[in-house]
Amino acid sequence: MAHPRHRLAAALLGATTLLLSTVTLAVAQPIIEGERFHPAVGTHGMVATSNTLATQVAHDVLAQGGNAVDAAVTAGFALAVTQPQSGNIGGGGFMLISDEKSGKVIAIDYREKAPQGASETMFQDEHGNVIADASRYTANASGVPGTVAGLALALDKYGTLSLAQALAPAITLAENGFAVPQLFSDNISQARERLTQWEATRKTFFKSDGSVYQPGEVFKQPELAATLKRIAEQGPREFYEGKTAQLLIAEMKRHGGIMTLNDLNAYQPALREPVHGSYRGYDVYSMSPPSSGGAHIVQILNMLEGDDIGALGFNSAATIHLMSEAMKRAYADRSQYLGDTDFVNVPLAAITSKAYAHSLRAQFDMQHATPSSEIAPGQVAPYESDQTTHFSVADDQGLAVSNTYTLNFSYGSGITVDGAGFLMNNEMDDFSAKPGVPNAYGLIGGAANKIEPGKRMLSSMSPTIVKHDGKNFLITGSPGGSRIITTTLQVIMNVIDHRMNIQAAVSVPRVHDQWSPEEIRIEQGISPDTINLLEAMGHTVVTKEAMGASQSIVIENGTFYGGADPRRSTSAAMGL
Numbered sequence: 001m002a003h004p005r006h007r008l009a010a011a012l013l014g015a016t017t018l019l020l021s022t023v024t025l026a027v028a029q030p031i032i033e034g035e036r037f038h039p040a041v042g043t044h045g046m047v048a049t050s051n052t053l054a055t056q057v058a059h060d061v062l063a064q065g066g067n068a069v070d071a072a073v074t075a076g077f078a079l080a081v082t083q084p085q086s087g088n089i090g091g092g093g094f095m096l097i098s099d100e101k102s103g104k105v106i107a108i109d110y111r112e113k114a115p116q117g118a119s120e121t122m123f124q125d126e127h128g129n130v131i132a133d134a135s136r137y138t139a140n141a142s143g144v145p146g147t148v149a150g151l152a153l154a155l156d157k158y159g160t161l162s163l164a165q166a167l168a169p170a171i172t173l174a175e176n177g178f179a180v181p182q183l184f185s186d187n188i189s190q191a192r193e194r195l196t197q198w199e200a201t202r203k204t205f206f207k208s209d210g211s212v213y214q215p216g217e218v219f220k221q222p223e224l225a226a227t228l229k230r231i232a233e234q235g236p237r238e239f240y241e242g243k244t245a246q247l248l249i250a251e252m253k254r255h256g257g258i259m260t261l262n263d264l265n266a267y268q269p270a271l272r273e274p275v276h277g278s279y280r281g282y283d284v285y286s287m288s289p290p291s292s293g294g295a296h297i298v299q300i301l302n303m304l305e306g307d308d309i310g311a312l313g314f315n316s317a318a319t320i321h322l323m324s325e326a327m328k329r330a331y332a333d334r335s336q337y338l339g340d341t342d343f344v345n346v347p348l349a350a351i352t353s354k355a356y357a358h359s360l361r362a363q364f365d366m367q368h369a370t371p372s373s374e375i376a377p378g379q380v381a382p383y384e385s386d387q388t389t390h391f392s393v394a395d396d397q398g399l400a401v402s403n404t405y406t407l408n409f410s411y412g413s414g415i416t417v418d419g420a421g422f423l424m425n426n427e428m429d430d431f432s433a434k435p436g437v438p439n440a441y442g443l444i445g446g447a448a449n450k451i452e453p454g455k456r457m458l459s460s461m462s463p464t465i466v467k468h469d470g471k472n473f474l475i476t477g478s479p480g481g482s483r484i485i486t487t488t489l490q491v492i493m494n495v496i497d498h499r500m501n502i503q504a505a506v507s508v509p510r511v512h513d514q515w516s517p518e519e520i521r522i523e524q525g526i527s528p529d530t531i532n533l534l535e536a537m538g539h540t541v542v543t544k545e546a547m548g549a550s551q552s553i554v555i556e557n558g559t560f561y562g563g564a565d566p567r568r569s570t571s572a573a574m575g576l
């Protein structure tokens with residue numbers, strides 16, 4: 001089988017226009033008694049986040065007349081206080097905003113950037129071998145953060161609140177504290193050894209005797225409150241040019257980091273065209289590079305569109321086989337082509353074309369798994385934590401927001417900025433430390449994703465908005481590292497193909513295949529018979545821990561349905 005580059009080139013040369021089945025199903029959101037899953041319901045709007053307190057403050061904004069962008073930005077800052085393992089101001093992410101009135105969907109790219117002092121080989125030793133922890137647990141693991149600039153840009157373009165108003169609930173939560181949930185205590189206990197080596201982190205996130213805050217105990221963050229107040233008073237550039245910037249750079253320097261004040265001064269978010277595709281008559285908008293998410297969600301949907309997935313059945317062996325074959329071809333392409341389009345050419349139109357997908361679908365053998373080695377060479381890497389976070393918001397004015405942001409690992413690099421009270425990301429690990437060597441998620445990157453000064457590292461984050469007949473229909477996305485793409489894909493398929501209500505769609509068991517390692521990873525809940533059938537086709541099927549945490553919304557006939565992912569005990573969807 002040809003290498004991905006050759007497969008794509010051949011498909012582009014030989015492609016003819018293709019008629020695929022595009023059956024439009026009327027999707028209904030049943031919430032009748034007897035359903036096993038019940039979404040939250042609202043008539044004026046919906047908020048779904050991974051944290052009850054963040055959902056509540058965003059819901060309050062909508063209830064007081066704010067729009068979906070006001071509520072989303074408020075939730076983003078609140079999560080930076082209440083969910084420090086992933087909510088952040090020291091990281092970055094992506095936001096999609098759909099405005100039904102203008103018909104526009106815009107993407108805000110506030111992904112971190114490599115500092116100017118970064119270089120292609122900075123995480124390699126003198127023999128050219130990758131020093132894995134250097135891109136994960138050091139000051140140089142951090143990219144220049146984008147969250148404050150990105151959220152402020154969204155508010156400026158589409159919001160009605162001032163930045164100070166959007167920050168106010170977060171400041172209150174940081175100043176007065178909040179009773180920590182079980183998940184907060186569990187997560188920080190698990191990361192304790194790694195986190196307590198950093199003095200400022202120990203001081204900020206642990207009790208004075210070094211112990212962990214227990215469920216129900218009140219956790220206050222006075223330094224973070226002061227940082228957020230400075231930003232509220234002086235504007236978003238304070239983070240990049242003011243006292244916060246100075247504290248941040250002092251912390252980086254203290255630990256031998258290369259980031260400078262110039263790097264912070266130069267940081268700007270970017271407005272991007274989202275990736276646009278279609279699936280069975282629905283318009284799918286998702287994140288464009290430097291995220292690979294949108295490209296591969298659309299590519300996989302294109303490969304699946306010609307088959308009647310609904311009739312084949314939810315998580316049947318035939319459906320999982322098709323999904324696995326499509327997923328691994330997409331992840332093989334990811335390893336070759338995807339990177340920051342400010343630096344490299346990404347053949348996006350080709351990857352997302354129906355014709356290319358048809359040429360890939362034609363390679364599937366419905367009886368046998370295609371070995372990954374026949375798609376392209378691969379390597380195995382261990383699984384690591386994936387504490388990104390996603391939230392979705394929609395209002396009754398036709399605005400919808402899908403936002404995914406992250407520090408990369410839980411608590412990022414583990415380094416807290418002393419005096420400013422926030423954690424730094426370890427997003428530099430999302431670059432290819434060396435082309436062909438997998439990152440923490442087992443994802444292999446090519447030269448397109450090599451480290452370059454000022455470049456954004458490739459992401460899988462996939463904030464997605466699906467429209468139907470010009471109306472916002474499904475707002476979705478997920479954390480999950482390399483599983484973000486396939487988790488988001490399955491929420492779309494569950495709603496459109498399997499006609500599930502949104503709470504069911506985010507709850508049911510998921511599967512994942514990323515081409516390397518050679519396995520279909522499944523959650524508990526797939527029957528042994530199904531696994532036997534897949535194994536008989538030549539698939540390796542491995543049950544591992546749950547994947548993703550998709551906080552999603554469906555809007556149908558003016559009613560808002562919210563799905564809070566049960567994989568996070570703090571998830572909450574709230575309608576009004």
Ligand code: GLY
Pocket residue numbers: 388406407408409427430458459460461481482484
């Ligand atoms: N750090 C995970 C991602 O951006 O995909």
